[in-house]
Amino acid sequence: MRGLSTFLALSLFATTLSASLMAVSVRAQTIQVAALSDIDFGQTTPTIGTLRRRLGLCVAMETPGAYRVSARGTGPGGEFALKGGVAPLPFGVRFSDRRNGRGRVLPAMVELAGFQSRLPLRRSGCRRLNALLTISLPGAALAAAAAGRYSGSLLVTVSPE
Amino acid sequence: MSFNPFARAARVVATLAAMAFLSDGTQAATQGSAGPTSEGRSEITLTTGLSARLTGLSDFAFGSLDSSSDAAADQNLCVGRSGVGLFANGAYRIRASGDGDGTDVNAFTLSNGIDRIAYRVFFNDAVGTAGRTPLVGGVTLPNQQGLGLFEVFNLLFGCVATNANLSIEIPVAARAGASSGIYTGTLTLTLIPD
Numbered sequence: 001m002r003g004l005s006t007f008l009a010l011s012l013f014a015t016t017l018s019a020s021l022m023a024v025s026v027r028a029q030t031i032q033v034a035a036l037s038d039i040d041f042g043q044t045t046p047t048i049g050t051l052r053r054r055l056g057l058c059v060a061m062e063t064p065g066a067y068r069v070s071a072r073g074t075g076p077g078g079e080f081a082l083k084g085g086v087a088p089l090p091f092g093v094r095f096s097d098r099r100n101g102r103g104r105v106l107p108a109m110v111e112l113a114g115f116q117s118r119l120p121l122r123r124s125g126c127r128r129l130n131a132l133l134t135i136s137l138p139g140a141a142l143a144a145a146a147a148g149r150y151s152g153s154l155l156v157t158v159s160p161e
Numbered sequence: 162m163s164f165n166p167f168a169r170a171a172r173v174v175a176t177l178a179a180m181a182f183l184s185d186g187t188q189a190a191t192q193g194s195a196g197p198t199s200e201g202r203s204e205i206t207l208t209t210g211l212s213a214r215l216t217g218l219s220d221f222a223f224g225s226l227d228s229s230s231d232a233a234a235d236q237n238l239c240v241g242r243s244g245v246g247l248f249a250n251g252a253y254r255i256r257a258s259g260d261g262d263g264t265d266v267n268a269f270t271l272s273n274g275i276d277r278i279a280y281r282v283f284f285n286d287a288v289g290t291a292g293r294t295p296l297v298g299g300v301t302l303p304n305q306q307g308l309g310l311f312e313v314f315n316l317l318f319g320c321v322a323t324n325a326n327l328s329i330e331i332p333v334a335a336r337a338g339a340s341s342g343i344y345t346g347t348l349t350l351t352l353i354p355d
Contacts, residue, residue, distance in 0.1 A: 033193040033201045041207035046243045048317050055203060060195075082205060087246065091205070121195055135205060142209060143243040143313045151206040159198040 029160035030062040031117075034126040036156070039135055046143035055133040056099060058126030059158055060119040066161040069095050070111040074152045078109045084150035090141055093154065094134040101132060113161055213253070214241035215352045217320035221329055228333065235328035237288045240307050241315030242354040251312045252355040255284050255325075256301040260346045267299030271331075273342030279335045282348065285326040293328060301353065 035058040041051060059067060071093055075081025081088035096103025097115040106112060119130050133156065193199030217239040223232050245251030259269035262277055270277045285293035286305040296302055311322040327350070 028197040030195050030197065031199050032195040033199045036190040036192055036201040036203045038190045038204040038206070041205070043208050043210070045210065045212050046313075046316060057201070062195075082207065089207075125192075125195075133203075137207070139317055140313065143212075143316055144245060144247055144309065145209055146244045147209055147211045149206065149208045151204065154203045154205060155200055156193075156203070157198055157200040158193070 029065075030121055031067060031158050031160050032058075032060050032121055032126060033131075033156055033158045034058045034060075035129055041137065044137075044142060047139045049139055051137040051139070051142065053135050055135070056129035057131040057133055057156070058119065058129055059097070059115075059117045059131045060121040060126045061117050061160060062121045064118045064120055065116070066113070067115050067117055068111050068113045068159050068161055069106065069115055069156065070109065071095070071106050071154060071156045072109050073154055075108075080108050080152075080154065082150035082152035085146035085148045087145070089137070089145045089150050092136040092138070094136070095156075096132040096134070097130070099129050099132055103132060103134065111159075115158075209243070211354045212243040212316060213352045213354045214316045214319075215239070215350060216241065216315065217323060218327070218350070223331065226331065226336065228336065231333055232331040233328065235283075235290050235326055237323035238325040238327055239315040239320035239323055240286075240305075240312060240325045240352060241317070241319075242307075242312045242352070243316055244354060245309035245312055247310040247313060249309045250306045251309045253305050253307070254301045254303045254353040254355065255296075255305055256299065256351040256353070257282050257284070257296045258299050258349050258351075261298070265298060269296075269298050269346075269348065271344035271346040273340065273344045275342070276339040278331060278339050278344050280346075281330040281332065283326075283328040283330075285328070286324070288323050288326055290326055290328050293326065303355075 035056060039053045039055060044051060072078035073080035075088045080093055081090045093106045094103040095106045104112060117130060190204060191202040193201040219236055221234050226232050242251050242253055258267035262268045262270050269280050269282050282296045283293040284296050284302055286307060294302060307324045311324045314321040
């Protein structure tokens with residue numbers, strides 16, 4: 001009986017050691033998003049079309065490959081919306097893993113996979129733009145917005161796949 | 162340890178500048194740091210004012226007037242404006258001015274080059290003439306209302322949904338003693354969103 005308990009204890013130790021070794025051997029891939037800047041639409045008047053601003057980004061990875069993107073705004077529940085008037089002013093976001101691509105619609109708080117970065121991460125940080133964020137304000141939403149100054153934040157998170 | 166007054170002054174200036182920037186309610190963009198995930202932040206700002214658009218106007222042509230009755234005509238208009246929720250009521254003011262006469266530069270008058278004929282103008286913040294309000298030349302009529310949905314669409318796309326009415330009357334009495342001829346005039350409407 002004592003021999004059995006010793007065997008079980010050793011087995012458990014071996015399993016724990018194995019799990020520990022496995023945990024140590026898998027190191028998380030490192031990624032960085034940079035080159036963000038503020039977007040100022042300035043003084044606007046409602047138009048039939050949609051107002052758009054594009055923002056080049058840099059996404060670099062320790063080992064270049066696939067990554068995921070998610071974003072959230074500072075509207076209710078993380079929605080993409082600017083504050084300032086009587087009601088929030090909604091905006092849309094697209095993300096592209098190219099400098100000039102149209103990209104995909106990025107819903108708020110939803111992680112999208114399948115983006116690619118060929119840019120290796122250097123100590124000096126991101127060195128060139130390889131992704132694009134497009135912010136759009138529909139004319140109808142702008143026309144319905146009360147006069148005033150609107151502001152908000154867009155937080156973009158990237159993670160390796 | 163040496164003391165550099167210029168460096169300290171520079172730090173104070175930088176701190177004050179940062180405080181002034183932050184007091185505006187905005188923050189500068191922040192870059193993500195390298196790690197298992199990375200998050201960056203961008204600030205978005207815009208300023209919008211009120212816009213208004215009055216469309217659907219056409220000329221009034223009364224033709225040859227009957228000397229025994231008042232002449233009247235009306236037309237439905239499109240009032241457009243921004244800054245109103247689609248299912249809210251958007252308030253606005255309207256002001257009209259005519260070609261004037263000897264005592265009032267905004268009076269509603271027609272002229273044949275010799276004589277002047279006064280006419281009356283009415284505005285309604287709904288289609289048709291029921292409930293219309295008489296206007297005085299150069300005097301702003303407040304508290305006009307329209308559904309935001311129509312106002313926004315009229316602003317963006319022109320005259321999509323008529324939501325106001327302009328009517329004119331030329332009384333028989335105003336024509337008494339006036340010489341014959343072709344009388345013309347210009348009526349200018351100004352739309353002011355509230």
